[in-house]
Amino acid sequence: MYDIAVIGSGPAGLSAAINAKIRNKNVIIFGQAELSAKLLKAPKINNYLGFPNISGKKLAEKFSKHLQSMGIEITQAQVKEIYPTGKDFGLYVGEEIITAKKVIIAIGVNFGAPILGEKELLGDGVGYCATCDAPLYKGKDIIIVGQGAFAEEEVKFCTEICGSVKYLPTYKLAEDFSIPDAEIIQDIPKEITKAGEKRTLICKKESYVADGIFILKQNAPPEQLCKGLALTGNHVQVDGNMETNIKGLFACGDITGLPYQYAKAIGQGQIAALYACND
């Protein structure tokens, strides 16, 4: 049982993690070793006080060093769903359930634009969690769209259960990539349609038919991540302490709304952590 689980390794999540750690809490933080793709791509940042004219890459290095100096390691796994028990939280991480007293959501807003038909067919042959639903597709044919290397473990797992697995990566595969039992599709997904029990993934070059289609995003959108979470548009509602409508569940950074800025995210991460540290 962790004291605090932080989901997301952008500036908000990192700030939450260091602030909770300083308060001597047992913290786990889920994210990516490279921290934040958005941060890495920023050519020049000049509005985070103390770092004039720094590149996103350099700033990410500073953040990494801060984590290292405090012995914080990022757990590179995807949290599929958060279950509030009323007393604490269960987090579905791969095939494991991890428990935490408090949870801080700092997943940003970059969920990728949905494919046409994706939202309409969600839960009806289309899903975001292949690991969770793979047993329903035992011996059946599935297509997985993966938005990053984080998806590959899940694809591998599905090849052990499902009849056939087609994998469509929307990122550049590593040179040494290999999942022997998955068929790799190099195409651009456009739309998902339904015909009886079958679902069709219409791509730029070709169309593919299967029993189920999974779209694996770095982060599930918040309404998928935790049922009952109150939103305003795509943003999670929070109070002044960064607590959501679910007691013990906090949010910070871009996911809570505009402006999408580092200093703001870092400040909110701190607030979320400090209030999450209160019993």
Added chain:
Amino acid sequence: MYDIAVIGSGPAGLSAAINAKIRNKNVIIFGQAELSAKLLKAPKINNYLGFPNISGKKLAEKFSKHLQSMGIEITQAQVKEIYPTGKDFGLYVGEEIITAKKVIIAIGVNFGAPILGEKELLGDGVGYCATCDAPLYKGKDIIIVGQGAFAEEEVKFCTEICGSVKYLPTYKLAEDFSIPDAEIIQDIPKEITKAGEKRTLICKKESYVADGIFILKQNAPPEQLCKGLALTGNHVQVDGNMETNIKGLFACGDITGLPYQYAKAIGQGQIAALYACND
């Protein structure tokens, strides 16, 4: 007419200033060359992401460099009062009035504990703005309690108008300090009492009688700084955009409430600036 006036040179005010400047606004920031006494005194800060285990002094140097790199200079003057005109703002600064379209208050919460009787007699022979009220004491005797070197200009000004000026500094005077026409008192103020037209400053060693007593604080408390500003306790009420109940007047940092933390203050300074930049 400035686009944005920032009052306070702690982390919140500095963050507001750099963020407004990046948006190409004509910004003036009031504060101290040493930025923030509280920051300078912090032995070790470990919860501002990117700067593991840094001293307050080192962090203040980083902040100063950031300001310099952007050509932001701190105006070392005290804002006595803010007058909202409905369209913009007038700021009483010494004997000048400076105008700004938007104002951001980032004065922190360190107003010093009031002396016994100070609050009760405020406006009744006791004031926070000697410059403003000196004409009322033409030829009369006043006592000025100064909480920092910033007060000395005001003392000098009063010696030109008032009958006599006693100056009680609650800080260490510079070796080359000199205001020829003021009598320096080295004592510790305890209480202010009223007897007819006279006010008595009761100190640890002795008592002093005058027609008026001024207490010059680095920052006036917010209720003095701007009439009609909505407070909760000692804190300024703000909405999610850090705007106060007065349109165009923003607040950020400690003055808006707990937690009193650098990252939070810096994040809020950014939010205040970005919304103040909107027309």
